[in-house]
Amino acid sequence: MLLSLCRIVIFCLLSASFTVLGANVSTYLPNDGVYSKQVPTPESALGFGIGERHPRHDQVLNYLQQVAASSPRVNIEEMGRTTQFRSQALLTISSPENLNNIDEILARRSNIAASAKDPIVVWLGYSVHGDEISGTNAAMVVAYHLAASQDKEVVDMLNDTIIVIEPSINPDGMDRFVNWVTTHRGITENPDPNHIEHHQNWRTGRTNHFGFDLNRDWLLLSQKESQNRLPYFHQYQPNVLGDFHEMGANGSYFFQPGIPTRTHPLTPAKNTELTQLLATYHAKALDAKDRLYYSEESFDDFYYGKGSTYPDINGGIGVLFEQASSRGLQQDTINGLLTFEYGVQNHVLTSLSTIEGAWKNQAKFKNYRKDFFKLAEKQASDENFNGYIFTETKDNYRLQAFLTKLQQHQIKVYPLKQDYKIDDRTYLAEHSYYIPLAQPQYRVIKALFNQQKDFQDNTFYDVSGWTLPLAMNIRFAQVGRTWGLKTQEKPWQPSAAKNTEISDSAYAYVFEWHDFLAPKLLNEITNAEIKAKVATKAFSAKVNSVVKTFNQGTIIVPAGIQHMENWRSILSDFATKNQIPLLALDTGLTAKGIDIGSSSFRPVSAPKVLLVGGKGVSQYEAGEMLYYLDNLLEIPVTVVEMQRLTAINLADYSHIIMVDGKYATLTAKVLSQFKSWLANGGVLFGQKRAALWLSEQKLLKIDFVSKDHIDQLFDTEKLNYGDKEQLAARKRIAGAIFEAELDTSHPLAYGYQQSELPVFRNSTVIMEQTVIPFISVAKYSKAPLLSGYADQNLVNRLANNPTLVAHNVGKGRVIASTDNLVFRGYFLGSMKIIANSLFFAKAFSANLAE
Template sequence: MYAKVKLLLIYFLTIFILPGYSQVALQTPEQFLGYKLGARFTRHSDLVRYLEYLSREAPTRLQLQTYGTTYEGRPLYLAAIAAPENITRLEEIRQNNLKRIGLLSGQPTANQPAIVWLSYNVHGNEAVSSEAVLQVLYDLLNPTNERTQTWLKNTVVLIDPSVNPDGRERYVQWYNQVANAVPNANPWAREHQEPWPGGRFNHYLFDLNRDLAWQTQQESQQRIALYNQWMPQLHADFHEMSGEATYYFSPAAKPFHEDITPWQREFQQIIGENNRKYFDQNNWLYFTRETYDLFYPSYGDTWPTFNGAIAMTYEQGGSGRAGLAFARTDGDTLTLSERIAHHYTASLATIETVAQRKDKVLQEFDKYYQRNRTNPPGPYKTYVLKTKNQEAKIKDLTTYLDRQQIKYGYVTGNATQRAFNYTTGKHESVKIEPNDLVISMYQPKSTLIKVLFEPYAKLEDSLTYDVTAWALPYAYGLQAYALAGKINQTKAKPQALSRTVTKPAIPQPYAYLARWNSLSDVQFLSALLRQNIKIRYSEKAFATDGETYAPGTLIITRAGNEAMGETFDTIVKAEAEKAGVQVTPTPTGFVSTGVDFGSGSVRYLRKPKVAVLAGPGVSAPGFGEVWHFFEQQIKYPVTVLDAQYFDRVPLSNFDVLVLPGGNYPDILTEKVLNQVRDWVAAGGKLIALESATNFLAGKRGFALTHKSTSDSSNVSKNPYALLKPYGNSERSAISDAVLGGVYRVSLDNTHPLAFGYGDTYFALMQDVNNFGFMKEGWNVGVLKKDIYTSGFVGARARKKLQDTLVLGHQTLGRGQVVYMADNPLFRAFWHNSKLLFGNAVFLVGN
């Protein structure tokens, strides 16, 4: 085994180096770190030290940039590597590239190299890639390596050596603590049993490889801002998979999204052929065209693809379980050194492929953007989104569009046109009004626009492994239309959409009124509660001063806040401005219709003490989404309770307990569940999400139940139905699956859980909810028949989802239980449902 490792180390140090190589002053990773690559995992701080060393010692070939920091304060780096004659004109090259594709005005100069961006360690416990990149960096910077120096004449190589330092360091610190002095390859050894939550995710336990399109995380926002300043022709993402697997490189599996061009598909083949050449030379096992498809737009291979790049994923067998040595079932032992060799080889093979075809790569990239500007893809050439009474949602959307470099304007006049109506799902005559947001497809990012706005993403094969629907109008809860033609627009932002504070001006109003229909309103409420402002909300609609206000409207009265004096008005106005919401002052508590502000239907809003459960058994991403919502999105204090000591927690210290999805039998044992039930009955509020609702269904005291189902009658009528080909197992199982389908949920918007919505909202369903309507309690959100909208939902799953409860609320003693069978905080990008969760936390039960 050790002889094999030694040969591998020699191999990956010499495979791309011509004979005659001699040692130079630049230190190798081994010389700098004091150990051979593969002998241990490198700490992030040591990775940073080597980057900084290379930057000092090779300034004529490397520019190192810190482009941001993680949530835990670790630096994020980009290393730009080029030939000396290009490193001095790096900024010119960057700007030239943007000018060529229409993202920057002006005429480009000649002699443009291709730009290659390589990303490593987006999943923290897929730790081999940040080991391999150390050798990649060295060989690209080594002036005696004639082969790499030749490539750099045609390419600028941008390297992000660790996309997710927080996750990586979580894994490396754990592994270095528990590993044996001599690596133990037995899969049952502690060093192969990574504890919850694992190192895959970032600080808030988000999967950064699912966040490129949505950019909800700090790391993604900073990284994509820099990516958009470069717009590389190729992007490669380096990953790991099961320790039993071999190695995966392109071409990708089906389904391919229909907007991936013939050239992008062809170059996937070319890249694969070059990788295959080196892997075959070394008798390394690999596979292609399986598992890893190019459909969901938020991966490290798909989002760059829809931005014109040729992009691919590389997957090495191993991942967090493999450690330094892992005994596989085939009798072989997979070592970290082998894994490094494979990723190292794929990295250089990728650069080589682009360098040898630089002119063709640039030519096709320019054609991609020329087509985008003059002949954009798809049947729709304009998207219009209604803005009236949706100003906060529009603000959130335009902030997102700005991050994507998507241009937009505003409608200048009235028009009636035939269009696709996202709300009804039909082509019909629609009314377009001044100030509506308009997005024209005639711009550089039109392919990305088409993908993000498409009502139905064409799925050529149902065997995909992620979300299949994501249209932004549904995600943001906006009324929108897709038009086949153009429409007049202006770039100037209308005054009506600007942040407004108080109209009309009243020196010391009786109360301030704030409508309730967006995440911004939840953020505003949170800010006021944190500063101990007393707030009420109306359970019924009312009208005053000629304006109508829907249930859920916040009523911030001077009564109860008198002790604050003028500070009261200052805080309300300042926080409204910060959140981008309008507050309207009123001189009286009397209304023209509806309930006056002293009515029993105007409820006082308590400042709840919130806890969320985490730890083994709880879904790590599910918990992270709740944690991130409170800490980063609405900045409201939340206490994290660990499942390992939850049975000892005095729940009376909290008003609200959130149960993310997870596997609860070992957490909420009968004894502990009784404690939770008693706490609810005494006045607590329990919010159950996803599979936590499934766990509670049918339990004593909980009103939620499963629908009665039986397939026995079908079997007795047709016993041959049990005879299924094994080869069709995946396709048979997909019939029961929901791959991120969009459904129209019917709402009872008289209930506080649905305040701020109409009688429906579009939900991104992730699983088959098979709950019956509750006999005791309120069925606030339900799926009726024929309410599927888009995305893949299997035939049997679609049937089960008919007449199913999605959102429910029951009173239990003096407390409340809220059931949210779908995840309203999924990946933090489905903005339309965040208000629902805010309602559950702050409004229900007050």
């Protein structure tokens, strides 16, 4: 009995040292505050104090639900679910009267005159990067303060203000980080920066399920979390949005404005003035606690796809906050011991200073929003064109995806009533749409369609070119005069899906490869053991008594080689699900070109894909590749870390994909495995530095431009030390869109109707021109820069050089690209090259000996 009691006492002591119960929320809040006892404190719900350990998402959510249930000042709702099915919560905090009338208040937001007397809206978004978790913990403190405080100033403020709190923007990444830290922290706190607690594994908590940086997705909307949030953002239309992050441990605290010259020209100058006004409140709050901070350095306001910048083109003021990160419970830094509590406290201080600054200057922020949209009307009328017209005649999926993104951004798009001709191109009414500039979202339209190449400051924290129609390979043009342009009266709305009905006696079925989801359909039917072939030459055949021409890449499913009784219904179901038309052929004799029994129809099979991952591999590019193959095409991908490759039987896989990364640590044994696997028929795809590594290992027969050569492109003779940063900016391509010229006769280009293809580049990995015939699938055009910044020296060096090459290695193939063909999940235009590499690599032969 005594021994059992001793064990209990020891267990309790150990538990206490690990958990350290008792920290009170009041330590984070203004002194002498009076709080309602009806509202639970964080420590009472969590079982530990804020900053003492890292709570899981479900614990945070449970506490905030208790706050909402106990306070008439707080509403909580679910915006949606993440890929891992965690709830994306949104709190609305205001006076009970405002909350009772919240639907009417929000309904008036679009009518600025009618909403002039309504409360100002402040949105606080926390921890979009899941391992920057001080924000989420600060959110709990702020929510408690606003829900429970009895101070007159807080009560008065809530009468005039609606505060919207998104406590955890990235729940999946947050829990990945929390599990890591909780697993690796010791009983005794260890501030050593080298401790494993501070160094996450390959897939860090920064990113979401697919490895995406959600703070780059506000404009692109490729991820579920962003798509779930945006309707609420446009419903609330915040006047001010605070975006709370963390940075390196040796920093201090940053708040905007950032570098003035790195603000996008579409952002009004008044935006910066109001950001500076708010900065005085942040400074006052941090000064009172003797906290270090800085502003107008490091960060920019250029790319509109971030939480702190998207409001800037939607009538609000976005403000970025960056706290030095302990990346655990505590860490030694150049500024002394940095604790988790310290970071939480700073974010609480600036959260409250954001609310205070917005409330006390609400007239200025309301007037700014009113003037923002008035100025937009004037700027639209001052343009030398009236709008944009766009079309996509072949790929309905890409067209619908593009239209959906525009609608999510509240942009009105009108279908054409009749064909329209401009610049010697006819836009067919059935597939074409018009966007007038004269609408409230003028700046968002410009941000999405802009192809700016010249900038005041050429140093970019993020990408400089993101033109949406280029990324999605949608043809578009500016419309000057609208004379003769006839559109429907009502904006576009999505239509219902159509069933695909097929004849039950056809000789063969055909579907064309230009549809974005054609690879998904092909993978599904081949996995279902329905046999299919690809046409390597064009042909013409009768469909419903009309002769139709089919291009290379067309998929045919002949009835005579099927062995399943219900294969026709399975095929029909898959086609309906993917909204891809199936065309029936009544005979194997074609009107022109190859007949159905020709050997020019090559068998295709479902790929078995291995993606190389692990430390050294870009988690972003690996995530983007996974998103395309796994989420969009539903092709399973096996991820194997580099250090495990020696134990893997590569013969189990048809394809290996290597995205950008550092591959110098791969052993000679792995290289030998690759060579043997290729010789026996494997297909290896390498992207960016992976392609460079393949060249260095003599597996890829193409040379690359050296770093020394790139350095020699820039004259440094007259530069002084102050020019160092500018020179570094000129030598890099932070992210821009270039024009590639495809060889559309090549199987890797099947499905493309025109040779011009916009591609994304964010590196200076450059292939040299080659004299080897037939291995260049795509090269850059003579003047390749389409959107964004790249120094002219680099643009000239890229011109006419290959960007996509492919050739035989034994029975196998090596394919290499210097571009990111699946960038951030929204570059739908170039993604098909990856699918073609999976299905059609054996449909071409480029033997180096020929």
